[in-house]
Amino acid sequence: MSPEERFAVLWTDYLEGELQESSLAELRELLADDEQRLRHAVDLYQTHRLLTLAAEHRPGRQREFVDRVMQRLPRTSERFVGDVMADVELLAAPKPTKTLPTQIDQAGQQRPPLRPAAVIMVAAAVMLLAIVSAAIYQQNRGLDVNDLSSEIAESQSPKRSRGDGVRFANLAHAKFFGELQPPVDSPLKPQRDYVLMKGLAEVRFPAGASAIIEGPAVFRVVSDDCLGMDIGKCSVHAPDGAEGFRIETPMMRVVDRGTRFTVNVAETSETEVHVVEGAADIYENEDSPVDQTINTNVDVTQKTQVRLTDGQAQRFAVTSSLASDSIPYDPNLYRRGLPDRVIAYEATSNDAGYADRLLRLTLQRDGMIETIDADQLIPARVTYFNASQGGGYLCGPRSFSGESDQAKLDAAGHETTLNRRAEWSSDDRLVTGVINPGGSKQPLKSDPVLLGDDTTPGMAIRFDEPIVNGIGDDLVIFDLQAFANPPDGDAFHLSPMKFRDGLRSYTVDMFDLTMESPGARDLADFFVHMYPSVVRSLEELESLPTEPRRQSIRFRGLVVGIDLTDLGYAPNETVQELFIQDALDDKHHVDPVLIGGLPPRR
Structure with missing residues (x-):
């Protein structure tokens, strides 16, 4: 050795x-x-x-x-x-x-x-x-601390292309060190180190090449046709017209020849290259900075160290010269797109400019972007509630309307299980709902107990009509979150009401739009209704006296999409009831102010 x-x-x-x-x-x-x-x-x-x-x-x-x-x-x-x-x-x-x-x-x-x-x-x-x-x-x-390092690098390196046209095409659960998530379509600064701690970032270059970078990773834009990767994994697609696009690592450069490929750089600079389609040329990096004025697509002065084609993979080690070993090709390493998720939402604004009522959602399902109006969502109604601790269980306006009303009757004349308070979870407002349900550190593995002395903490919901397990997300859950609370949202478990073989609980520990997402809106003011004791039933939620308290701190609306497949439901299977529990991972509880079933994808 x-x-x-x-x-x-x-x-x-x-x-x-x-x-x-x-x-x-x-x-x-x-x-x-x-x-x-x-x-x-x-x-x-x-x-x-x-x-x-x-x-x-x-x-x-x-x-x-x-x-x-x-x-x-x-x-x-x-x-x-x-x-x-x-x-x-x-x-x-x-x-x-x-x-x-x-x-x-x-x-x-x-x-x-x-x-x-x-x-x-x-x-x-x-x-x-x-x-x-x-x-x-x-x-x-x-x-930005990286602006300082960029200035240093700029003073020590030849003049390079600014790469003003390189932009973030899309992001999913992306967290960057020392900064908020950048907006979609925002430009990347050339020669600036980006530290992606977790999640995915898709970067698009002017000639059409794109790279999906997976955290943890450290990367930078070297030029309009070059991405520098110090550590991490990226999946590259360079269509016709983008030939010659390259990835530079600390020890080598990978030059595209019309292809899809994956580059994975370890902390020791050991690098794996897997070619999915086309070909890629691998060169050893020179000791001096690369002259970015050279067009690598036509440059013939460099000797190609290794050429990889469809279905080939090699690992390159840190030695005195470029040394490589063939390794098994793994097509699963290549990522063709970002995962299905909620991308953005629109809402009405009050006089102060804060969000109130949901207007529409933009989400990706089956790799396709679509927009769904709020009135297309299938409302969900609270049918059971059991809290774990005392506090406030309702948020919304200062007073209740219709407190003296008798229980409502359905179309058949039967008494419904809901009246005015619980229905706050069934409207299109982002600041009204039944909040702070009970929870469990361990998700359910059997049916929740709804009757008797030892009932299950949490809340049950029933959709107005069954939702279908289609391709991609099937329902969305909005959570109101204070700035002092966990930025990823409050973790919760979502479980079937009736378990059978193959069904399971699903835990959400990060929302699609978090406190750090540019698309998450600050919410309008609301009141939290404090109860005199721990609420153990829906009847107590509806009948006990409350003390309304105006929230003086700022809240933001988070949202996550749920695929029923993650709970084990079969394709096209319909579901009408689900059970929600806080994950009890901290002192904060989930506040599901809006739950809606998504219409089947057209």
Whole structure:
């Protein structure tokens, strides 16, 4: 195994926390022997820890770094590496002991050697502090930390195409580090690093090429026909007219020759390429920045290292030269489109500009975009309610209308199970409904108990007419969410009312439109009706006195689409009743203010 290959193995073990004590000395020697290898390790650690920290969502912990480290932020990438190693030398030097030999420094003085573990851990800490501090400091100034790195790269690289025409074509559950989700069709800044923590982002280039990037990933627009991928997976489609589009990784470039292919870059820069259709040429990256003025579609000065065609796949390792091994081709790695989901909604606005009544939904079903008006939704009515804790169970206007009315009669003259209060969940308003149902950490595996002393916490709903399990989503659920609550929405379980073989509960832990989605609207003001005790039945929900409290904080309307197939229902099977429970993953409960069945896709 070459030194480069050995370094890749050891450094991967270290990043994953699996490096043995006996291997630390070997890793230290590999880092000390090659400056380029050290710089590569620095880059790998930045990416690894940035993604790890971003996923932790601990802004308080991040913020405390600012004051301690801001004055040490480097101005250039060269100085960054130098400062890191200088801090390592200063901070990691242990006190002399009888068991550790000494070394002679340039001044002729004896000094103890650095402990290998200390070298790596201190370097990691310094890099992490610098990265996070830069992100927070720039964000607090209203700037993007990556703009700073772009300026550095721009000052050190040849002039490149700006890539103003490169845009986010679509996003699904996308979360970016240090920023809100960008709007669909918004441009990407050239040479700016985007850190996609989770979800999917489809990026479209001017000539027609597109790339679906899957988080976690770090990527950038290099030019109008080039995407840089430091880490992560992307599925590329380059139709006629976009030949020559390329993906650049830290170690190689993949040049399209009219094809569909997948590129997967590991943290150690080990890269897999799977070609679905057409062909792709793989070149080794040069040490100097690539001249973006070259048209790779007609360039014949470079020697093609590897050409892959339909159904071929190879893995390229980090060595002194481009080395590859054939691997089994996996067509399932290629993603042809984003998943079906709710994309946007429109609503009426009050005088202050806040959303009130739903007008229409835009969603993707079976890969097709369609718009559904609110009056096409099949209303759902609350037929059972049991809360887990005290509080407010209704939201809407200040007072109830028709409180003195007798129970309503249906067309046959029979008394209905609902009256005025529960019907707040059946209208088209985004700020009225039965909220805060009971829940369970574990989803149901058998029928909910609706009668007796030990009834099941949650709420049952019944659609005015059966909904059909078609292709894609079959119903939508809106949730009102405060800005201080979980940004992805309140997790909940959706279960069949009657279980049988093949049926199961389905847990939603992230809405299609979240607090961070540009399409989620701020909601009009409303009142929450507080109850004097925990409500255990629909009768208590309807009859107990309440105290209305105006909500003074801002709420936003979230929405998620549900495919009945996820509950185990067969294609074209009809469903009329479902059961909802909060997932009890935190102190906040789901607030399903609007539930509607979707008409079958035409």
